[in-house]
């Protein structure tokens with residue numbers, strides 16, 4: 248299997264001197280098409296930092312990041328937004344939906360950002376919401392959606408524009424355990440159906456059952 | 472991204488309304504102040520601007536149109552001797568008192584002109600004609616002076632005190648001709664009024680000589696030549712005299728300046744209100760901007776959102792402000808205050824306000840530029 252996302256010997260160091268924190272320490276990891284990778288580890292072990300580096304949101308202090316075979320660590324600041332836009336869909340613990348947009352519009356936003364045909368995006372957004380079972384709630388604002396519905400909306404948003412990679416940081420942390428399970432199952436189903444490469448950060452035990460592969464982080468280091 | 476800007480702006484009606492109230496109030500304030508200022512300056516220079524003369528010759532060291540001192544009228548011959556001069560005429564400007572029905576006296580500004588040529592004549596007549604002042608102690612008052620002088624009925628006799636008492640008959644009403652000082656303006660015939668100056672030992676004097684040039688483009692050069700010829704007078708082109716008068720009321724007396732500064736202040740306050748509103752708005756939506764960045768939006772996309780929200784707010788707030796001005800305008804003018812609202816003023820004020828708003832929004836833009844998209848992972 249070829250990795251669509253690779254990090255090689257990446258480290259992230261915050262601060263300097265006595266207050267120096269090595270949040271991620273020489274991690275090498277690949278993420279393949281159709282795979283659900285679970286990243287586990289105690290709080291403060293560097294999971295979010297690693298995921299940010301994988302998502303081209305954060306630059307590593309050292310090491311290499313490749314997305315679809317392309318080296319991104321040497322790219323300029325103005326090129327990174329396009330890498331994120333074209334290759335990566337994000338799912339956040341706090342959902343990060345736009346409160347002034349309906350569920351459908353939240354999905355539309357990404358399609359607009361990606362330059363999709365304005366006439367088609369409405370139908371496309373509904374189609375995506377249908378995949379996460381939310382088409383009936385499409386016209387509601389996030390304030391009127393339950394936690395699970397919000398997270399499903401954010402899945403639909405992450406899938407918008409069909410990015411090959413989905414990165415999710417603690418997607419179930421703000422959900423009750425039953426909803427969390429549903430949401431994770433949905434994520435796995437979507438990954439398999441669409442052949443996505445998915446990395447999930449979670450310490451939800453249910454996630455372990457659903458993942459194809461689990462890695463552990465401790466003090467920024469990978470334990471296999 | 473314009474789409475997102477609209478959606479977020481109009482989703483939070485409360486904040487939008489507060490922003491709009493801020494912009495509207497400062498538009499109204501700024502517009503009223505500037506319009507009053509321009510109205511005052513318009514009145515102060517009305518006679519100069521409405522007289523078809525390229526050159527104004529007044530007494531030495533004259534400060535503004537309203538304060539002309541008499542000088543011998545025969546100097547007009549020196550002016551007429553210039554080959555560039557098409558015609559020259561005389562205008563008297565002085566102050567006198569009229570007796571009101573109840574016996575009180577009000578000060579009036581007398582403008583005495585040549586009714587044959589109409590140079591210096593009232594330019595907007597409501598009743599009667601400008602030439603009606605010819606041949607006797609006749610005069611024209613402005614309709615707006617009724618506030619000060621009481622009912623103005625054609626044919627009524629008015630007692631004018633200028634050293635001695637003289638009776639003048641009202642033969643016409645002008646419309647909207649006012650002095651800067653709001654003292655009522657009284658028009659009469661040059662030939663009829665001039666003999667009265669003799670009582671002040673100023674026989675055969677005038678306050679102004681005005682001249683029309685064959686080629687108005689030569690005004691500067693002719694004015695310079697006249698300055699050499701008429702050493703005891705001040706010589707202005709029309710524009711120079713307008714400028715001199717405006718500067719006198721604005722800078723030397725500080726009266727205009729007060730309005731001018733208030734107007735600038737209103738614009739700045741408006742900008743500060745919008746800036747603060749947009750900034751608070753940006754701060755509240757920082758997480759969304761971070762999400763946008765993570766989703767692949769460029770900084771320029773985010774600037775577009777912030778700036779277009781600013782522009783939308785500014786346009787709506789300004790339009791409301793202008794609408795309010797037009798609604799209250801009549802009422803204000805009835806109270807005796809002239810508002811000069813021209814299309815140019817509206818355009819200039821809009822862009823000034825917009826510029827201030829955008830400058831204020833720039834603070835938000837900087838905040839968003841510095842924003843680290845990593846914040847999106849914060850719970």
Ligand SMILES: Nc1ncnc2c1ncn2[C@@H]1O[C@H](COP(=O)(O)OP(=O)(O)O)[C@@H](O)[C@H]1O
Pocket residue numbers: 261262268269270288289290291292293294295296297
């Ligand atoms: N912006 C930052 N500045 C300084 N230290 C940071 C920053 N972000 C994270 N850290 C530190 O890096 C370590 C890893 O953090 P994080 O990746 O958030 O861990 P996790 O997601 O596993 O809880 C922690 O010790 C945290 O305090």
Ligand SMILES: [Mg+2]
Pocket residue numbers: 294295296
């Ligand atoms: Mg974390």
